[in-house]
Amino acid sequence: MEFFDGEHGGQWSYDPDARLGDPGAFGEVFEGTGSDGHPVAVKRIPLPWDVEGERRLREREVEIGQILADMPAQHVMRLLDVGRAGKDLLLVMPRATRSLAKAIREGDLDIPAGVEVIRQVAMGLSELAQASVAHRDLKPANVLQVDGVWKLADFGISRDLRVSTNRYTFRGQGTAEYKAPEIWAGRPATVKTDLYALGVLAFEVLSGHQPYVGTDEEQFARLHEQEPPPPLPDAVPSMVRRLVLRLLGKDPAQRPQDARAVVETLDNAVRRLEPQREALREAALAAQQRDTEKEATGAALKAKQALLGQQISQALADLRDVLEEAADQVREALPEAELDVRNGLDLELRCEQGRLVVEVWPQSAPDLEIPERDPLLLVGAVSAAPNATGPYANLVCEAHDGRLSWSVLRFTARSTPSRYDYGPRDRQHGFAWHVFQAQRQHMLRPSMHIWTMTSDPIGPDVIVDLLRQAITQT
Incomplete structure (x- = not known):
């Protein structure tokens, strides 16, 4: 001892x-x-x-x-x-006699007992809120039963909300399975953060498992920020299911006002209801389920759009770097050569003998009606001048295994067909935008077609060769 x-x-x-x-x-x-x-x-x-x-x-x-x-x-x-x-x-x-984690693990809680546990945990959060304290690590392992009463414990990373700043902080910490979307996004913890953790805890108490199961921090972040929770068992009262969905709202503003409101809702839920009122609550639950799924879909779309924006910025920067290198090589032979940005997305490499225009089409991949597995991100064309003699080649940026890569696509008529409307028959060429849209499906599934395609990783030497072609055919 x-x-x-x-x-x-x-x-x-x-x-x-x-x-x-x-x-x-x-x-x-x-x-x-x-x-x-x-x-x-x-x-x-x-x-x-x-x-x-x-x-x-x-x-x-x-x-x-x-x-x-x-x-x-x-x-x-x-x-x-x-x-x-x-x-x-x-x-x-x-x-304590036991933890809530142990009670869940051993299956000791039926639905009424589980609702009462959630109610007592919410009362604990309400008591913390009165003291202006955010727990920040609410989970079943930190809820203990003492003399038959469930109590919140382990305030090791809790926060005094009355202190606006603190030199030593646990910001961003917590247990991945219970961390709210705003914490994953880097925002500070509030009482609404504890309410989200309460929603995860409540889901676990009522179903026996957590709503989100991940393998690493990145996966948990995506699940909590973008995925709707799975449905709770039908045996759980509809009002309680609707409450849990609100607690798990991605936006803190969609969650209940405070833990006291949670307690009031649970008190109402345990009262016996006549059939008409229960049917109304079932309808409200269905509406809440739709709103939750809609919110999660919106969050996923927002995250996808943010990622797309980052990828496009990265791709354009990579393309600009290749063109800058190509311009340096051209200047070694033609010192007067210049590289200019045109209309934000287009670049022009020109000299006295000719010019090469690289267009990145602003419509690009989102407007193509192609299978989702297509790795296409951006599409463009290389020509002597926009809409003049037609593109010499197409530029495509594709995402493979999380990395972006630019390629030059060139097409050649196969066996000089009697009818060929895609470009000149006697040399390699690119497609105009509307033609690229129509032909993209054939690029994804190589087979005998009216044209053949070559694909080369883009590099300064490829751009220099295309400029040579533009000068030769001017």
């Missing part, structure tokens, strides 16, 4: 060989007793005294404990005492 004195006058001991639960991010919890023999739990947190920021962060639980000390809270785990032994911080708390 290890003995220590508390800062509030208590005398305590704990058994370092009798651990309670799994180790947390900062410490471990052990069976302990007070001087009167009453069982307690003692959390031992190593303090790195040589790193002030890390030490201050690990003492956060004491700071939050002091805030909560004078509150008449029934659903928040309070510190009984604080001790220090060597380089360890020792937190004395009431000993």
Whole structure:
């Protein structure tokens, strides 16, 4: 046994060989007793005294404990005492009989019992909100049952909302399975963040599993930000299902106003309803389900558009770099050669003997009616002048395995057909926009066709050769 004195006058001991639960991010919890023999739990947190920021962060639980000390809270785990032994911080708390994680794992909660657990957790969040504290790591492992009452515990990364800034912060931290979309987006935690975690916890209590299952941080971020949650079992009252959907809203504004509103909703949900009112609630649930799916679809579309914008910017920068290199090579032979940007998307490489215009069509891939598996991102053409003798080639930017690559596509009439409307028969050429649209499907599925296609990775030498072709045919 290890003995220590508390800062509030208590005398305590704990058994370092009798651990309670799994180790947390900062410490471990052990069976302990007070001087009167009453069982307690003692959390031992190593303090790195040589790193002030890390030490201050690990003492956060004491700071939050002091805030909560004078509150008449029934659903928040309070510190009984604080001790220090060597380089360890020792937190004395009431000993719990079990955690919510264990109750879920063992299948001990039916629907009514689960609703009551969620209600008590919401009451704990309401008590925290009254003290202007955001928990920031709400999950079943941090909800403990003491004398039949469920209480919130582990305030190691909690935040005092009355403090606008803090030199030492846990911003962005938490458990991936329960982190709200705004946290993944880098915004600060609020009481609405805890409500989202409550939604994940509630889903898990009522279904036995989490709404989102991922393998890494990137996947969890996408799921929480873009995917609608799966449906809860039909046995869960419709009003409760609708509440959980609101708690899991991607936009904090779509969630309930506060934890008190959650408690009020759950109180109403457990009351017996006449058939007409229950049918109305079922209709409201269906409407909430549609709104949730619509919100998730919108979030996914917004993320896709943001990614598309980043890819297009990257692709255009890469193309500009290749053309700059090509211009340098041309200047070695023709010092007067110049490279200009035209209309934002087009570039012109010109000299006294001729010019080469590279157009990136603003319509590009989003307007092509092609299979989703097509890697096409941007399309353009290379010609001596826009809409003059027709393109010498097409430029395409495609995404393969997460990387972008530009290629030059050139087409040649096969066996001089009797009718060929796609370009000159006697040499390689490119397609105009409307022709490219119509012919793209044949590029994706190579087969015998009226034309053949060559594809070369774009490089300065290819651009220089196309300029030579433009000068020759001018």
